Amino acid sequence: MFKHIKSDLPASIVVFFVALPLCLGIALASGAPLFSGLIAGIIGGIVVGSLSGSQIGVSGPAAGLAAIVLTAIGTLGGFENFLVAVVLGGLIQILFSILKAGVIAYYFPSSVIKGMLTGIGIIIILKQIPHFFGYSENTEGNFAFFQVDGENTFTEIINSLNYISPGATIVAVVALAILLLWDKILSKKSKIFQLVQGPLVAVVVGILFYVFTKDDSTFAISDKLLVSVPIPESIDTLGTLLSFPNFSVIGNSEIWITAFTIALVASLETLLCVEATDKLDPLKRTTPTNKELFAQGVGNSISGLLGGLPVTQVIVRSSANIQSGGRTKASAIIHGFFLLISIILIPRLLNMIPLSVLAAILFIVGYKLAKPALFKKMYELGWKQFVPFVVTVFGIVFTDLLIGIGLGLMVGIVVILLKSYQNSHFLHIEDKSNGKHKIKMTLAEEVTFFNKGAILKELDSLPNDTYLELSLLNTRYLDNDIIEILEDFAFKAKERNIDIKLVSKRGIEENPASFIEFFRTRPKSSLSLN
Template identity: 75%
Template sequence: MFKSIKNDLPASIVVFFVALPLCLGIALASGAPLFSGLIAGIVGGIVVGGLSGSKVGVSGPAAGLAAIVLTAIGSLGGYENFLVAVVLGGIIQVIFGILKAGVIGYYFPSSVIKGMLTGIGIIIILKQIPNFFGYDEESAWDLEFFEIDGGNTFSELFRMLSNIQPGALLIGVISLLILIFWDKVLSKKAKIFEIIPGPFVVVVLGIIFFSVTQGHELFSIGTQHMVSVPIPEDVTSFLGQFSFPNFAIILNHDVWIVAFTIALVASLETLLSVEASDKIDPDKNVTPTNRELLAQGAGNIVSGLIGGLPITQVIVRSSANVQSGAKSKLSTILHGFLLLISVVLIPTLLNKIPLSVLAAVLLIVGFKLAKPSLFKKMYKLGWKQWVPFIATVVGIVFTDLLVGIGLGLLVGIVVILLKSYQNSHFLHIEDKSNGKHKIKMTLAEEVTFFNKGAILKELDSLPRDTYLELDLIKTRYLDHDIIEILEDFLFKAKERNIDINLVSKRGVVENPSSFIKFFNERPKSNLSLS
């Protein structure tokens, strides 16, 4: 693992600077103590990173759980009561891992996973625009499109342009330009620019900028536009930031409902993130999903016991890890230790980092996830890939992560059913002989009840005085519903002067009296051909 430290150490620094504001922001959005987000980030890096089999996946508090956490804290009567649900949720995830439920993630189409990555990239960009401009309006961080007050990121975009905080925007633009130049030019010029990550440089520059401009009338940056890490006065006050679960309410059924909800949602988000992070891993490592569920469960148990938020593997940090060149899970573990060291030793220094600098880092991450070229590529792959992809993107951007994934999966299933409907058979009109149309219909390898409509439509549309050759040579499975359709067609064929030539591996039968008799199966059973 330490063989790749030259790659993993710089990557861990990048992930640290990406994770720090996300941990604080998710805690804020969850209505939980800010320190709880940092705890989850530390546990996700050290505990989950150590137990996981993923080379590039990074775990921590997830934005997708924020709404669940916010509601649960209120319904359970306090944060200490909620922590019981986090611990129980972790135990349930361990059980999922033991039961080998990790295969669920493999049943999501590639187009949906790519749509998830793209949608998250767009959300990252939209969420960081207010920070980049130094905009204060709270509704600007809200992506919900249909709000009662009408305020959200989209509606506030133009208003931001007339309410810019000059200092935040200036250092944000400088940071963005440096990051682009660092990635596109400098990193290819000399080894030193690969070893020293661009995000680290812009963070240092941001701290210097804040220190120099503090008190300046035009370019000073207000505290609301800075990182805000709790600053303990001594060991006692530091330990006082930890919360502990109130196990006295463990028999409350509401706690168990929240626990199962956390376990299910966190497991699903983790498995999808695993699938997504494996896809963008240049080394194409495959993460053992059952082991990942065990690691996530252990992480949530530890996080809940010491006052942290629920943990999942998160694609934002994972993608930043990959983009920064990580080669092993050492990067994930080191980022956890960096979070721990920073909140213990240098919280005052961290609070001098402008949010617009971190926004510039995240804008680059978001753009790499949602490149315009990806939209073009998916469109060229055809509508079967494009429609589920764009449905997932739109669903995530305008609703939330889980709804968007569900919408993309639903559209993907509809596409599959439609293609199954279309691909159950094909007609081939050969010629006209003896006054009859000669038509060949070849059935697919597997024909199920999904194909009833298509086959019935084709059979009913056959003209009178037709010679039909029904080719079943490649067909290995016929659903009983299809057999019934063919049985009914025998009677219609006689009335319409349609001759049938049935071809299969069992031989050739002209004008069969019964399809069921031909297949030698009982009427109510599905028919398999060999």
């Protein structure tokens, strides 16, 4: 696991700086104690990272669950009651893994997955613009278009332009310049610049800027614009920040409904992220999805027991890991230990990091996910790839992650149906022979009720006085709906002076009576032509 530690250690530092504000922001957006977000981040890194089959995925509290958590805490009568649902949700995920439910991940079109990555990249950039300019309102956990604070993505950006903090903006611009310089030039000049990562340098510069300008009335950065980690009075009192589940409510049906909801949504979000991160992986490794569900289930159960939020594999952390050179699961595990050690030993130092510096780091992450060149590439692949891609992107930006993916998937299914409609048969028209058109219709390998309309349209449009050769040589399956259409057409053909020749592996039929009998003697549910 530590074979690529030279790559994994710097990547884990980047993931740590990305994960820290996200853990706190998602906890805040969820209406939960801030420490619960950090616990989920630690469990997601150390526990899930150790058990997961993914080499580059990183888990932690997920923005997609924030609305569910916020509602459930109120409905269930408190955070301690909600933690019971988190524990049970984890156990249900373990059951999902036993039932091999991870196979669901393989049924999402590539265009939708790419749209998901691009949409998330755009959201990351848009949501970090307020922090970049030093707007004090929290936006990390509000990844949906309509935020829990009543604002939406764009009104939040407009509001931030009215409250620009000169100090926060300056240090953000400097941090962004450092990141670009490191990525484009310095990392290619010397190995030292590959070992010491740009984000770490940007964070150090941010802390120094805060320290040296704190007494300057113009450029001082307000405490509201800094990372805010809960600080225990001592290591002995660290346990007082923890919450524990109230198992006396386990018989409440609302607890079980919430648990199943958490398990279902967390599993779906994880599987989508697994599919996306596997596509981003430079080594193109494949994550065993059922093993991932098991790891997530164990992680959620432990997180709930210790007072943490639900965890999923998260694309923001995972993509930051990949883009920073992470090669194995060591980077995810080490980032979890960094979270644990930092909140115990250096919480005050962490609380000197300007959020605008972290926004600059996330700008780079978001851009690499949503490069403009990808839109051009998807367009060149044709409308059947481009339309589901664009719908997914806009769905995520203007609604939320799961709704956007759902919209993209629905469009993808419609595209498949249209493609199936078009590819049900091949029609070849030959010259007139003996006063009749000679037309050959070859049916596809599998013909289902999806193809009903296309075949019916072609048969009805055949001119009178036609000689039709219907070939089933390539056909292995005919749905009953298609059989009924062909039977009905055999009756109509005689009135329209259409002669039919049926060609199949079972022989040739050249008169309507035999044609009808051929289908009537087959099982009515379907015709298998193996």
